[in-house]
Amino acid sequence: MGEIAIALLNKELKFCELSSESSNNTRIEAKVGRNKRAKIPYKNLIYRSGIHVNDAIDPQKFSSVATQMSKTLDLHLAWELLSQNLIENETEQIDVYEISDLLDFEKDPYLIAAIYLHIHKDSLFFSIYENGLLIHSPQNVEAVKTARVRSNRENEDEQTLIKSIKNQSIPSNPSDHQSQLIQYLKKFVILGESYSRSAKAIDLINRISNNSQGDLQKTGFKLLEPTGIINLDIPYELEKLEISTKFSGNLIKKSEILIPLDYEWEDLTHLPTYTIDDENTLDRDDAFSLDKDNNRIWIHITAVASIVDSGSIFDLEANNRMCSVYLPELTIPMLPRPISENISTLQPRFRRLCLSLRLDLDEKSKIIKHSFVKTTIETNDSLTYNDADNVFSNPTEQLHNLLSKIEQFTTNSKSERERQGAYSFNKPDVAIKISEAGKVNVSMSSAHSRSKDLIAELMIVYNAKIAHFFMTNQIPALYRSQDDSRNSHSVAAIGPLDWYLASRSMKPAKISVASGRHSGLGLDLYCQATSPLRRFTDLCLQRQAIEYISKSTNTYGPKELSNIGVESEIRVREIHGVESRRRKYWLLRFLEQEILNGTLPNRLVATVLENDSIRSALIELTEFPLRGRCLIPQEFKPGNECELKLNGVDLWDLTAQFSLL
Structure with missing residues (x-):
């Protein structure tokens, strides 16, 4: 029969029966269960009892006696005597018999085994190291005691927090540990398993919900919402995309002291110039003028590139954000507000630099000549779409003739695009507003009006012409293209089914340094450069144009622009997804508020x-x-x-x- 021994298997002490040793004395075979054998490395063989298995004793009986003895041991006195000469934070290897001698155990195998079992379970004073023991210094023992007190306190905090959340509340004065756990839970609900502390959060959710099955993020949300930890009115999607709602203090300070440079660009401040935007728009980046006996239209785009230099801290911030974010509850500009809503916005009666498109027209409002010009303008007034529509409706209004002349041009331009296959969605616009009290208001309006169509067409003309400018002068640019749709459909989709079928048949627009036809707009070439305050790619293309006009050089090469385009396409798609989700969220809140809980x-x-x-x-x-x-x-x-x-x-x-x- 084999010798009874203790071995370390899978980080646990196991009693076993030894049998044969390997020829190279590195392993020994042992019976570790009723019908299970293992080859144990010698370094894992902790203690050999010297007792062999017989009819009266086996590993199980030996283990039972030793385990019972280990529960009554107190090694504190032995540790005090043995640790007296230890240096601070030092450990020292000792023999188990040094402890047994101090305890007057002599070399009783049962008591020696009990010492090992006790130390393995409680390694405060001693710990098992290879085939021997380590004694801990007083400083190490105190550190372990402190850690245990903290661990016990944290366990109590966890139990209290779990109980509170089950009762749909949180502790009134949460401890630091409880606050940390609350943060873990909240982050997991927002970020899912990509969150670095998701394992701990999942453990807590399972303990709170008694191992609920299914979507653990949703389970976590249902547990946390009644406590106020999670409130879906807050756009957590932004956190998931790491989009900050604020700019750094340093960036704000530097943007507040920016001074617009007064370059000697063509002075058009004498021309009557206007902007038309939504009533809440603060970042106005486009305007228009009419001069030369109504035969020249100017389309002005604010020259953000003259304020935001390539490689500057503002440029890096815009590159990181890629575009402005427009949510029903929140607007996050791409550039700090002192830039986007002050020194670069086209405010009435302020001189602003622009990259302008000059369009010379014939008597039929057809373009006979065009060019891009660096200009200085001063807008006379900022109209809302409603203001402009009222001007269209009233021939006695001062601006009626000006807007009508420009409309004649935009109508012709749009008709020509439609002949080339352009189509539009006549889908109503939804406006969602949330009051400070949290009440949701939803209103619908037509996507088209005379003023909306006028501005939209002016922007399309500008973008189409700048695309030709880049192509003609072999300037690297980012072109937007769209392949022909899979199915033919009418020029204008009307009604939910038309919108649905048309959107399914449309192929997605692509952005690339390679040019291509944009079938949806009915154009052979198209870029986007009319929103440099709101889109980073527009700002980059504006830089390209101004640099070429000024010096016949390029700010960006094809490879750099291509990388910007790829990054932008991914980021902008993500942001548009968030914008869509938030609109849907608030629309559902509105239906809940007004129909399920209201009077509609x-x-x-x-x-x-x-x-x-x-x-x-x-x-x-x-x-x-x-x-x-x-x-x-x-x-x-x-x-x-x-x-x-x-x-x-x-x-x-x-x-x-x-x-x-």
């Missing part, structure tokens, strides 16, 4: 977009731009209308539950 009738008209036997029908509300799914009979075909009842909304999944009336 719970009867919603919807258009069927898809309806097959495989899944619930896809529908779009007629009054609000919201799609969802609902179980309706097969006789409802795409394009048919139906009346629905709203049964609930899920603000986490951004879905609404409907039933047929």
